Amino acid sequence: MEKVLEVSNLTRVFKEKNKQDFTAVSHVDFCLYEGECLGIIGESGSGKSTTVNMITRLIEPTDGTIILEGEDITHKKGKQLRNIYKKMQMVFQSPVESFDPRRTLGDGIAESLKNNGYSKKEASKAVERVLEKCGLDGSFALKYPHEVSGGQCQRAAIARALAITPSLLICDEATSALDVTIQKEIIELLRSLRENHDRKLSILFICHDLALVQDFCDRVIVMHDGVIVEQGKPDEIIKNPQNDYTKRLIDSVL
């Protein structure tokens, strides 16, 4: 299978004056295969979000390389960096805050399309299509983020991420801010999108809910204090954890 994403030796050190350096992520290596869903679990502060923010280049890595579809994107800047976002998109934890409060959901979804040469007409058609794919009516394009529920907004956020048909979708705690029933709906949506996406969709799924990861992911990485402590199939890890931290994590849930 082809590798979509390969991360090696990824490290981020936060330096602050008069304070000790803080290593948020240390020497993280993993790769994500085409069509696969890889979960990253760990408690708050374990470095999951820093890791994905480095992958999307919202945070500069201190060290390491990120290879997306065979292309080194670690040091891309300006227009080249903007181009990689055609291949990689992200869904954020807080759906309502991830949309500009002064623009409609449709504007937000169409933004990436317009940046990639779609005309207004083409973009609005594509927005309608992708909204329907995500289980929303086309009329949602005209609504403002504060006018829809959290679940609907998260669907719109997924629609935004998928509008330019990326090959890699990163979900940073995409379900954590939603209640349980909506969580399930969103997971079902992601599952159906994986099957019906125009391209093979690989998902990097950041989560702190073990059950959800077990249910949804093909493979899972356990992070603790910025280091990968364990990785493998979710069932195996839950049944037979090797690492002390993983054991504690599982014990605290079950």
Place this chain on the structure above:
Amino acid sequence: MSTPTIRKQKVKRTSVKTRLIIFGTLAALLLIGSIFSSHLTPYDPYLQDLSNAKAAPSMEHLLGTDRYGRDMLSRVIIGSRTSIYSTLLLVAIITAFGTAVGVICGWFGKWIDVILMRISDMFLAFPGLVFALAVAGVLGGGLQNAIIALAAISWPKYARIARSQTLAQKETVYLRAAKLSGSSTVKIIFKHILPNIIGPILVTSMLDIGTMMMELAGLSFLGLGAKPPTAEWGSMMSDTRSLITIVPWVTLAPGIAIFISVMIFNLLGDTIRDYADPKNREVRG
């Protein structure tokens, strides 16, 4: 068990849109009036008639006449041009310049921020009138130089507001989403940051219109702004302040004109702020 009664809160409030229309129209009337002010005056505002000096308001002269016998109503009308236009120009300059500097500082940070903010601190440290005097000393008096002087000391306020607002916007999730949508810095600034920070800036500038009107009038009083005989509300008030006990209308007339225009612009500013916030727009439902 009694069933709980739910009382709907009934707050009678004029809708934002209505207020916007009302105050927008008033402000527009004021502007249009000042454009055509030379056609609206019943008398020549500069024509002196010493035999009719300090006349009380009458049917002939609705607001009376000043110490040279000039018709006050005509002078107030013609004065609107100088007063309103120089103030609006001044506020537009400081708003645009201050906002641009603030957004650049907030967005790019690092050394650009340090340098520009220290420069703005320098301007903040000057006492306004002393600086205006210095500018007038170098460039000479006149309304144009008064505007330059006031602009130089007033823009840092806008730079500070814009900078702090930009810094706050930079941390938002939707800005990260916009970056991920492949939007360039220019697009992000114009499409996301400016629309989101312009509310407080516009309100500040609308509220500043009144202050700036007064400051320009103050400079005119010192002979650094509008030169007599040019009719300007501020200088008209200062000119006649010694007469206020004898013929109060000559001071009151431009005073009331300033009061009314400041009120209109303040209320318009408030309304624009409310309107700019989509949560206040009545689209929900």
